[in-house]
Amino acid sequence: MYDGHMIISYELASLQRVRLAVVAIILSGLPACSGTMGDPIDPDASVPGGEPVSFDLSLNDDTPEVGQIVTATARLLDAAGREVDAPWTTTVVAEPGSDAASVTVDEHRLTFTQEGWFTVVGTVDSNGLRDTVGPILVDSFAPSIVVTHPDRGTFTESFTDTVTGTVEDTGSEVASVTVNGVPAAVSPDGSFSRDVTYEFATNLIETIASDADDSTGTDRRAVLAGSFIPRGSGVADGIVARVNQSTIDTIETMAEDLVAGYDVTGMIPDPVYSDSSESCVLGVCITWYELVLRAWNLRYGRVDMELDPAGGGYIVASGTVHDISVDWNASGVVAEIDYSQSGSIRADTITVSMHLTPSVSDGRLHVAVTDVSVSSTGFVFDFDSWIYDAATFFGIDVDGIVQGYVEDAIRDAVTDQVPGLLEETLQDLELATGFEVFGTSYTLTARPYGVSVDDAGLTLSLETFLEPSAWRAPTEGLGSLYAGYSAPGYGSTPGLIASFSADFLNQALYGFWGGGLLTQTFGATEVGMDLSVLGMILDQLSDLQYIVVNALLPPVVLPGEGDAMLHLQIGDLEVLMYSGDPANRENLLLHFFAGVEADLDVSVTEAATLAPQVSNVHGWIDVTEPVLPNHFEVETEELLLSMVPLIEMQLGSALGELPIPDISGFTMSGITVEAAGPEGGYINASGELVRR
Numbered sequence: 001m002y003d004g005h006m007i008i009s010y011e012l013a014s015l016q017r018v019r020l021a022v023v024a025i026i027l028s029g030l031p032a033c034s035g036t037m038g039d040p041i042d043p044d045a046s047v048p049g050g051e052p053v054s055f056d057l058s059l060n061d062d063t064p065e066v067g068q069i070v071t072a073t074a075r076l077l078d079a080a081g082r083e084v085d086a087p088w089t090t091t092v093v094a095e096p097g098s099d100a101a102s103v104t105v106d107e108h109r110l111t112f113t114q115e116g117w118f119t120v121v122g123t124v125d126s127n128g129l130r131d132t133v134g135p136i137l138v139d140s141f142a143p144s145i146v147v148t149h150p151d152r153g154t155f156t157e158s159f160t161d162t163v164t165g166t167v168e169d170t171g172s173e174v175a176s177v178t179v180n181g182v183p184a185a186v187s188p189d190g191s192f193s194r195d196v197t198y199e200f201a202t203n204l205i206e207t208i209a210s211d212a213d214d215s216t217g218t219d220r221r222a223v224l225a226g227s228f229i230p231r232g233s234g235v236a237d238g239i240v241a242r243v244n245q246s247t248i249d250t251i252e253t254m255a256e257d258l259v260a261g262y263d264v265t266g267m268i269p270d271p272v273y274s275d276s277s278e279s280c281v282l283g284v285c286i287t288w289y290e291l292v293l294r295a296w297n298l299r300y301g302r303v304d305m306e307l308d309p310a311g312g313g314y315i316v317a318s319g320t321v322h323d324i325s326v327d328w329n330a331s332g333v334v335a336e337i338d339y340s341q342s343g344s345i346r347a348d349t350i351t352v353s354m355h356l357t358p359s360v361s362d363g364r365l366h367v368a369v370t371d372v373s374v375s376s377t378g379f380v381f382d383f384d385s386w387i388y389d390a391a392t393f394f395g396i397d398v399d400g401i402v403q404g405y406v407e408d409a410i411r412d413a414v415t416d417q418v419p420g421l422l423e424e425t426l427q428d429l430e431l432a433t434g435f436e437v438f439g440t441s442y443t444l445t446a447r448p449y450g451v452s453v454d455d456a457g458l459t460l461s462l463e464t465f466l467e468p469s470a471w472r473a474p475t476e477g478l479g480s481l482y483a484g485y486s487a488p489g490y491g492s493t494p495g496l497i498a499s500f501s502a503d504f505l506n507q508a509l510y511g512f513w514g515g516g517l518l519t520q521t522f523g524a525t526e527v528g529m530d531l532s533v534l535g536m537i538l539d540q541l542s543d544l545q546y547i548v549v550n551a552l553l554p555p556v557v558l559p560g561e562g563d564a565m566l567h568l569q570i571g572d573l574e575v576l577m578y579s580g581d582p583a584n585r586e587n588l589l590l591h592f593f594a595g596v597e598a599d600l601d602v603s604v605t606e607a608a609t610l611a612p613q614v615s616n617v618h619g620w621i622d623v624t625e626p627v628l629p630n631h632f633e634v635e636t637e638e639l640l641l642s643m644v645p646l647i648e649m650q651l652g653s654a655l656g657e658l659p660i661p662d663i664s665g666f667t668m669s670g671i672t673v674e675a676a677g678p679e680g681g682y683i684n685a686s687g688e689l690v691r692r
Helices: 015-028 245-260 385-393 398-427 502-514 531-537 539-543 637-655
Strands: 054-059 069-077 088-094 103-106 109-112 116-124 130-138 144-149 154-156 160-168 174-179 191-197 201-211 216-225 227-229 235-244 273-281 284-299 303-309 315-334 337-361 364-377 431-437 440-454 457-468 480-482 496-501 519-523 546-551 556-559 566-578 588-604 610-625 666-676 682-691
Touching: 054 116, 054 130, 069 088, 069 116, 088 103, 109 116, 144 201, 144 216, 160 174, 160 201, 160 216, 174 191, 201 556, 201 566, 201 588, 216 566, 216 588, 216 610, 235 245, 235 440, 235 502, 245 303, 245 315, 245 398, 245 457, 245 682, 284 385, 284 398, 303 398, 315 385, 315 398, 337 385, 337 398, 337 440, 364 398, 364 440, 398 440, 431 637, 440 502, 457 502, 480 502, 496 502, 502 556, 502 637, 502 682, 539 588, 588 666, 610 637
Parallel strands: 154 216
Antiparallel strands: 054 069, 069 109, 088 116, 103 109, 116 130, 144 160, 160 191, 174 201, 201 216, 227 480, 235 457, 235 496, 273 284, 284 315, 303 315, 315 337, 337 364, 431 440, 440 457, 496 682, 519 546, 546 566, 556 566, 566 588, 588 610, 666 682
C-alpha cells in the first residue's frame, strides 16, 4: 500500500521562522545609534543633512510568505558618497491581478495577507528620489486540488481506475501534477486525469500538484479494492477446527462412560422364548412340551472404546464390553411333567464395530452408521439338562436365542451412544455468542459448513457470521474483504487446532466498523494528548476539547510479512478536532484524513479469546481544514502516533471478544499461536483438550 516511510501533509507553523520574525520586529524598533562616548567616528557613517542623491532599497526577505513580516531598509548616499539620514516612505504597488490592499504597511514593515505579485517602492520624502524591489512573488499556498474521482471511502471490485480532478493556483501557474508519482497531463482549464492500478486491499491515492514557486499541494485518499462478502452472508471456511487423535481419545473416554452407564433394562424381551406343542386324539389332548425362558438383570463391566480415523472419510469405531452376565429362569412341561430352573449366563466380551461417516447439512452435523458387526467370546450357558433335552428334541436353539438378544442389547448400547456423542461433540464446536464493545452489541455465529476425515484426524469447517445489533456506518459498502484463503494442511498433533481465516477477521472488522467501532467522539484527555504540545504545533489546538473519529472504510488485514502474523490497514480515517460542541461547525479547529498500516500479532488470553498487539505503525495525513500556507508544513509523526493508542484500544476491545471454538466441559491447554496456510491467510491456535 505504501512505501514504508511516514507520509505527512499536515501543515504546521515553523517555530524557528516565528522566532526569527520576532527578533526582526525587535531589532527594527531600536533607534539608530552613531556610536558611544569614546568611540572613533566612522567617516562612512550616515550624517544629518546633505541631500541624498543615491537610494538603494532592500528587503530582509525577497521571497516573503503570507503572514510574514518583511522589513524594508534603505541606504542613502549624498553627492560625496557619504551615507545620509533622510526621511523616506515605503509603499507597495500591486501588479495586475493582485490587490495592494492585501499588504499592510507599518512604516517600513510589510505584512502580506494574500498571494500575488507586488513591487515595493521606497521614496525620499524631500526630493522624490526612489528605488524599487520587485516584482516579487508572494506564493505561500500550494495549488488547490479537487479530486472528483474516486470519492473518499470507495469500495471497488475493479483493479483499474482513472483518477480525475481539477487543480488551480492563485499565486502562480501550476507546474506539474502527479498521481502516485506518475505525471498527469493538465488541461488549460485545470482538469487532469491519470490511470491507476490497485492492489488487493487498501490503496493510497496520492495526488501532488506543484506551482512555479515550488509550493506543493497534496490530496491523499484511500480505495478498498478486491472481492467482497456482502453484509449478512457467511464466510464458508471462516474458522476451521482440526480434531486429532489425542482429542479423539478424549471422546473415546466420554463414549466409554456413556456406554458403561447405558440403561439396558428392558432391552431383552420377556420372555426370551415361549413355545409349546400339544396333540389331541379323540378329545384327549397331551402337552408334549411347553417352554418359557426369561432373562433379566443384564450387566457388564469395563468398556473399551476405540475411534480410529480412516482415509476413506469415516471413523472406525470399535466398542468392547467386558464381563457380561444375565440372569435367567426357565419353566416348562415335558410329556405332562412340570419342570423349572434358574441360573446365569456369562460372556467374556462382546465387541461392536462400525463405520461412522460424518457429514454436514443445513448447518447441522450428522453421523451415519454403517457396516455394524458384533462378535463375542466366552459365552457360558449353565442351563440344566432338561432344557437342553427338551430344546434339542424339539429343535430349539436356546443358546443362540439368548446370545443373540444379549448381543443385540450391547450393540444397541454402543450404536445409540457413540454416534450421537460424536455428533454432539463436533456440533459443540459451533459458536453462537454475543458480546458488547463500546456500547454496541454484536452476535458471532460459526456453524458447521463441511467436514472431512483422513487417517490422522477430522477437519470441521465453520461458516462464520458477525453482525452488530445496529448498523451505524454511513454505508455498507460492498461488504467484507474476501480473498478466499486456502485452509492450512494439518498433521497429527496437537489434539485441537482452531484456525482463523483472515477472511473471517475481515468479516469481523467489517462488522465492528458497521457497528460504529471507529465512529466515536472522545474527550481530548481520553486519548492521552498533551494539549500544551499541540498548542506549540498549531495555536488553536491548545483549545482542543473533543475529537470526532469516523472511519470511511473498514479496517482490513492481510497476511503478515517478516515475523508479523498479519498486516493491518486502515484507510480514510476522518478526524475532526473541536474546541467545543462538535455539533457547532464554528468550533472546528482541524479536519484531516489519515491512513494507518501496522503489524498485527495475535495471542490468546486465559479466557480463550484472541488478543491483538499492534506495532510498527506507519501512516499518512491529509489536512483539509483550515487551509494553511505551504511553508507551515513540517513532519507530524507525533500527532499521528498520538492517535494509535485510540485505535489499539478499540481494535483490542473488539478482537478480544472473539472466542476460540471448544468443547463443552473442556478447555485447551498449552495454547500456541502461529500464522498458517499456503498464503499465510490463517492464524492457528493449537493446544490439547483437557477437562475443566
